[in-house]
Amino acid sequence: MSKEIIYPKLTVVGAGPGDAELITVKAINALSEADVILYDALVNKEILKYAPIDALKIYVGKRKNKHEYTQEQINNLIVDFAFTHGRVVRLKGGDPFVFGRGSEEIQHAEAFNIETAVVPGISSSIGVPGLSGIPVTHRGISESFWVITGTTKNGRLSKDVAQAAKTNATVVILMGLSKLKEITEIYKKEGKEETLVAIIQNGTLANENVALGTIGNIVDEVADQNIKSPAVIVIGEVVKFHKYYPSLIREWNYSLN
Numbered sequence: 001m002s003k004e005i006i007y008p009k010l011t012v013v014g015a016g017p018g019d020a021e022l023i024t025v026k027a028i029n030a031l032s033e034a035d036v037i038l039y040d041a042l043v044n045k046e047i048l049k050y051a052p053i054d055a056l057k058i059y060v061g062k063r064k065n066k067h068e069y070t071q072e073q074i075n076n077l078i079v080d081f082a083f084t085h086g087r088v089v090r091l092k093g094g095d096p097f098v099f100g101r102g103s104e105e106i107q108h109a110e111a112f113n114i115e116t117a118v119v120p121g122i123s124s125s126i127g128v129p130g131l132s133g134i135p136v137t138h139r140g141i142s143e144s145f146w147v148i149t150g151t152t153k154n155g156r157l158s159k160d161v162a163q164a165a166k167t168n169a170t171v172v173i174l175m176g177l178s179k180l181k182e183i184t185e186i187y188k189k190e191g192k193e194e195t196l197v198a199i200i201q202n203g204t205l206a207n208e209n210v211a212l213g214t215i216g217n218i219v220d221e222v223a224d225q226n227i228k229s230p231a232v233i234v235i236g237e238v239v240k241f242h243k244y245y246p247s248l249i250r251e252w253n254y255s256l257n
Contacts, residue, residue, distance in 0.1 A: 008082035014121015042093030128203030150176015170236035196239035
């Protein structure tokens with residue numbers, strides 16, 4: 001009896017920002033051929049329907065103060081399953097190369113001579129604002145945009161926020177809701193209390209929740225709207241294109257009168 005030959009391979013796949021319909025055709029193809037799927041916390045589980053019924057599906061999500069596996073353990077799982085099962089799909093929310101550690105996992109697999117591939121995904125940094133009507137760039141308003149992590153490896157706010165606050169660029173901050181007050185203080189020091197802000201929780205999903213305001217009042221708005229993580233912070237004048245912004249302006253004007 002001949003023994004089945006296993007060809008180890010890792011494919012790092014971006015699952016998009018949440019809505020299952022935002023996954024790419026190439027991602028679906030990768031899932032349909034998977035022997036093992038290691039998926040993250042922000043992945044919509046509906047996407048797993050594209051995988052073979054007999055494929056192993058293992059949750060390895062990491063959320064604040066709650067990790068199913070450490071990154072080292074995930075790296076080891078990738079290698080172990082590649083050699084014992086074959087085709088491993090590492091399924092990540094958004095795009096795997098936007099604060100997703102996708103490149104770290106690929107480097108680890110390649111150190112064991114495992115074949116690797118990448119399937120990009122729609123990043124929440126662009127997809128979430130876009131589906132709300134917010135363009136991260138707009139002619140005459142914003143010529144560039146920054147995407148910044150709110151929480152660095154040491155748990156602190158990225159120093160890039162202070163640099164970005166000095167510009168007129170649109171600034172998108174991921175994983176930064178817990179540091180919102182610190183972020184607004186940085187902008188206030190630059191005299192930007194009136195700069196518009198949108199904070200979008202569960203973007204692209206049916207239970208999406210939004211707070212709109214300015215640097216000066218967004219902390220209170222977030223409390224009023226009971227915004228929780230995961231949420232995307234968008235700072236800049238392009239926020240005025242949000243689908244709810246016109247009605248909000250009418251409310252603000254009414255309260256002033």
